[in-house]
Amino acid sequence: MNLIIDAVITGVLTGGVYALMASGLTLIFGVMDIINIAQGALVILGAYFSYALEQHLHLDLFLGLLISMPTMFLLGVLIHSLFIRPLKQDRTMLSILVTFAIALIIEGVLTILFTTNTVQLQAPYVTQSIKIGDFYLSYIYLYGFVLSVVLLAALYFLLYRTRFGQSLRASMQNRTAAELIGIDVNRISAITYGIGVALTAAGGMAYGATTAFFPGSSYDLISRLLAIIIFGGMGSLSGALIAAVGMLVIEDVTAVVWSPVWASTVFFILLVAILILRPQGLLGKLEGRKQ
Amino acid sequence: MQHLRKVSPLVWLFAGIAFPFVISDPTYTTIAIFALLFAAAASAWNIFSGYTGYIALGHAAYFGIGGYALAIICQHWQIPGGYTPFYLVPLCGLLAAIASVPLGAIALRTRRHTFVVITIATFFILQLLSYNLRSLTNGSSGIDFPLILQWAPGFYNLPFYYVALLLTVLALGVSWFVRHSKFGLGLLAIRDDEDRALGLGVRTGSSKLIAFVISAFFVGMVGAVYSYFLGSVQPSFTFDALFDVAIALMVFMGGIGTLTGPILGSLVLESSQQYAALNFTQGSGGLYLIMYGSLFLVVILLLPQGIVPSAKALWARYQATHTASVLPDPSGSGGANPVARSAPGDGMGLATPREEAKA
Amino acid sequence: MYGQSKPWRAPLILLMTLSLTMAALAACGSSSTAGTANTTPIKIGVSLSLTGDFSADGIAFQQGYQLWADAVNASGGILGRKVTLDIVNDASSNTQVVTNYQKLITVDHCDLLFGPFSTKLSIPAASVAHRYGYALVEGAGGGPTVFQQGLNNVFDVSLPVANNLVSYTQWILSLPPSERPATASYATQDDPFTQPQIDLARSLLEAGGIKTASYQVYPAETTDFTPIAQKLLAANGDIVILGTLLQDFTAFATAFKQQHYNPKSIVATAGPDQGTAFLSAIGGTADAEGIMVPNGWYPQQTTPGNQAMVSAYLAKYGGDINSISSDVPEAYSVGQVVQQVVTQVGSFDQAKIIAALHSGSFTSVQGPVKFDSTGQNNSIAAFLFQWQGGNLVPVYPASSDPTFKTPEYPRPNWP
Amino acid sequence: MSLLEIKNAAKSFGGIVALNSCSLSIEKGKITGLIGPNGSGKTTLFNVITGYEKVDAGEILYDGKNITNSSPDKVFAMGIGRTFQLTRIFPRLTVIENMHVAAQRQGLRGLMGQWNAPQEQQRALELLDYVGITHLKDTPAANLSYGQKKLLEFAFILIADPQVILLDEPAGGVNPTMINLLASRIRGLNARGVTFLVVEHNMEFVMSLCDKVTVMHRGAKIAEGTPKDVRQNPAVLEAYLGD
């Protein structure tokens, strides 16, 4: 029983980190109606960014975010204006291919810079833990979770309490109308993509501090992130949060009560079952009836 | 250029048959086998995804079922290496098709992105089962096919080549047949507006499922031949997520929803990928990834509709400028001039900006 | 409609493109193989995973092969001819590995073939080599499945994978009863390389009276090891035996540290043998202290050519002796064995080479090599290694070699 | 006699009532106009008749047969065709392909046969000619103007020989010339026995075309009669026509 409680706690905490990684994906989807396959690779890029800062400048992981997040933001804006904005027709499908290509290039660059050796982020709090009952809880899980909550709250604030957020939501709902009231939708899209990518810098740090990674780690990651945002409902932030936590809890509990090899199977079967009942995901909206 | 158009399909068939005699080195026939198998799979995938517009990214599951089916049958009945396994390939395709009926029926209850993810999820479930159902699949160690000891090295590739060619021709034939049938027209109508098609009497549910099963059948057969050629099945290779991405890229590159685009895309992409791997790998492997990714970006950004529709559009533009005069648009609607027309006709033209603005 | 009237134009373009590509390929191929006079270098073909999942090992293998080639060329080559390595990348794909060996044989006309990295890729590679009667000598691809196919042309110079942990079990069982652990926990990746080792170790230890506290198999793509670590922790085995590679070992170590789980002994099939890559992944020498790994090789070994290889490595790639991955000597040994067998046969006749490999005895940086009927090298005993004071030192079986140290048992708690 | 009969149909969307025990009957061989304020449930009524929405209660009879909650393909196959307010055609198919989608066929052989079988092709071309867009037959439908799309949608319904045609705002957003063409086509077809139910806000169009007009308000019928009667009905004036 204790094992199950432990598994639930770790599931919730790591779920927060996954929610952070998935929030960028779901945000970009919501505003631009594109699936950013490069999100997984960008998370790994973010993790390597923190790794480089830690190795060469001996920056604390969390302090390093002050450098990596703005830089990744700019990178996102650049990617958007170079490769995504030029897509005119059939953006939804073509963007999958374009962002996949970007993922390949990122992996290639990381391979050249860092080799394919596995690394993990180091900091005192990565291996230190506090004891709660007879369960040790690592600080990094706590910190990572807190970071996720703070950033998600900030994102929520940005979306629902600021002018930018209002224009962003307006662009999501009706592109032409947004243009007609003076919103520069292309600029909003670029900034949104930038924010989505900046979030991967933080998500990548938290991921890299709890998991060892190498440039090719992005493939497993992106399939999980996609599952999360579909599960939660495409474009829904709170849905992504619930789905991420749910996924990790389900997997962790399955792993301890049954076997790790069945953990993913159980999750995916559950995902399929839920999508049959609710094709729009947990908190997604059905596409409006035509007419 | 004009007379080339009249060249009949038979000439292409002949060229395909003659290829191993013209270029007989097994290295190139090896590449050709992979390219043809991908062409068959891409063409079959296009019958479903290209015509209906439902992008399935889980066909690797049927590839894997086909491969595992053949390996398990050969192991269980102790079938010796040689021609016999080829006769079992249709059976493997059938098994994949049977598996695709419930899986397709479940996935097809959803649309768009959700459909994409459900297909990915069914793929993962099957891959995980191939790891975990050890008594059937031998877990992560996989199953080896019987060795084919009796074929000389120079001959070895030929049976595989012709089987691959046969599968490609069959898949293309079925694709052609579907495209020109009432059934296929229904699929294209589904792609454009599914509910509307239903309201015009198209049995959308069964049409989608039949197309899905047809594509799974071919992909299953491809999986069987492919795995037999490689000599073993293993969960990570036989159920390979990259297979789906590769197929989708090939079809998009060639021109989704077109008849010949998928074939063209896969032959070009698979052979150039293998060529690149053979020739540009000294030094860092990262460079190879960067080149591969950049190539994609260039193709997608320059030819967003795929090679075949873009080539057609170019050809139409060429004709338009080189035939007597450009006739003014008789309808006055500004829509029917030859250049604008060629683009959305066959490929992924989708909405014109006017449409988008209205939508 | 527009698309139907000329559907056959597109394939035409395609076939032209394809033919041109093929012609270009053929041209490249033939130009590079002109002439076979005795002064031309010996061409050795090898496909390695320079990208993809296996690329870390693939690149280390490339270093090993290259060091050997440099050494041979410096000493006048084989049969008076220099050697060149013809390395192609298979991107960790079994499809590409087939094309690659096909090309190495029929287009590049390589004189000799070296094996790829990993069991998964060795099977298709061996099957192509077999078709052409080539011997395929490899250093890492020793999963049992490779040798179950009944091929007579595959040879693995490293010790058979399944036996890797035998020396560890012998050491555990040699401990005095008072110190001997009562229970052991096992966790292994679902992988044909690691799982057979764990299963064999488990059966040997159980036969020796050590109870199994927990036995976990987890999928290769697992990223979150906390639940598995928690189960091991809950089972609280005295020792932990892990069927891991570097990535999952690192994750386990982190989870154990977080959970304050301190088994008396930790041994892993792979990971701790990766030198400085391991040290940096795990977080430093203090964390590495006491962790064990079986291996056929260590830097200070006095096997033939070892000192030369180590110093050549340090000169060429830098670092210290701990930065040498055990992939390097595995690759190097392949070269050494092939060199000896070719010299012995006196030609590149593959049939003779295969026969000689089956009958002969050879030496390598990893120790003696003698192949059994399936092509596995049963004459090397695995050494048991332990991280002590920042160095990976051999600790078992006992030897008079001064590099050998006494095993630390129990290992110190996590720092 | 009534060909299509709606009995006490009710439908609501998450609390918003679209149809409130709505009953009306459509007489065979007549052109019935259906008018009412925005949001009075006209389009919802079309949707429940043609199977796009399921009713919460009530039933729908066609030629004496109960077709309540049948799927859209079955409803269409029985002879009820419809158009949509904002036209719904197949943008990436050519005009002639659009025509063939609606041509009904039975059985596997029919489905596997060529889509443009000669007889159907001839008929499709005649119908295109009938609405005057034959010259556009090989144009992707996306490139048609709004009015041409309306004509195409009207034409491809006809290929299946429907007994009843439901038109949702056929004149909306269309220029007068085209409205007149449409009106004349509706009359021509009606003369041959086709029954029409037309939702339209263009009063001139409705009044001159329809034999009978039904008025809906808040999901139910509030009046029906000849155009003249309806025009003078105080309830209609109040709810719909304004003063």
Add this chain to the structure above:
Amino acid sequence: MTTMLQIAGVVAGYDGSDVLKSVDMTVETGSITCIVGPNGAGKSTVLKTISGLLRPRLGTITFLDKPIQGFSPRAVLETGIVQVAQNHSLFNEMTVQENVRLGAYLLNDRARIDRALAEVEDLFPIVHERAHEKAGNLSGGQQRLVEFARCLMLNPKLILLDEPSMGLDPRTLKAVFDTVKMMQASGRTILLVEQNVKTGLGASTHGVVMESGKVRLTGSSAEILHHPEIGHLYLGGTLEDANTAEGSPPASTSAPAAQR
């Protein structure tokens, strides 16, 4: 009267094909100018080139003596031109008030926005009455009024309306056009596109007839309505004319009518 907007030689289109083939027209200050013409004539395209949604390939657009062709939608908005799109241009998930406030997106001054909102609420009581309801829940006519209210937030000089009558019942239609006149009365100039020729021209002061991407006729709305040739060719004459004109179905062998 003075000229507020002048369009000269404008060529524009999508995807390399020209929809507008040299368009010239003027809009007088204080007028309601209505563009009519067949579908596909390019009427909505004219509005899009003015509002900046579409960049003209050639030609000039002059607004209050300043060239504005090629401006971004935002820049056009800043000059005092606002467009109301064809249909459903509200943000359905936002409240009515949020929608209306967004009309002043260009402004940063909160007090000014509040003032503008109060003025608009005076003209359109619905904005106040349904302030906190989701815009998507309003009926079609109500949505149109909210769209109008939103476009007034920047106190524009010129308002572009794309088919304001689309899908509206007669009662609502009347209310909408009353509102258009009211906006004119409050000093704004209006350029609108209408299919509903009689209603459109009936409510306007000036008319422009377009066909095939060109302007065929301009004049006062009364002139246009009563121009005999134009009336017959482009406005379709009367329904009675049409009924007696061509219109018999195809030959009976293939008659589309049901003969069962």
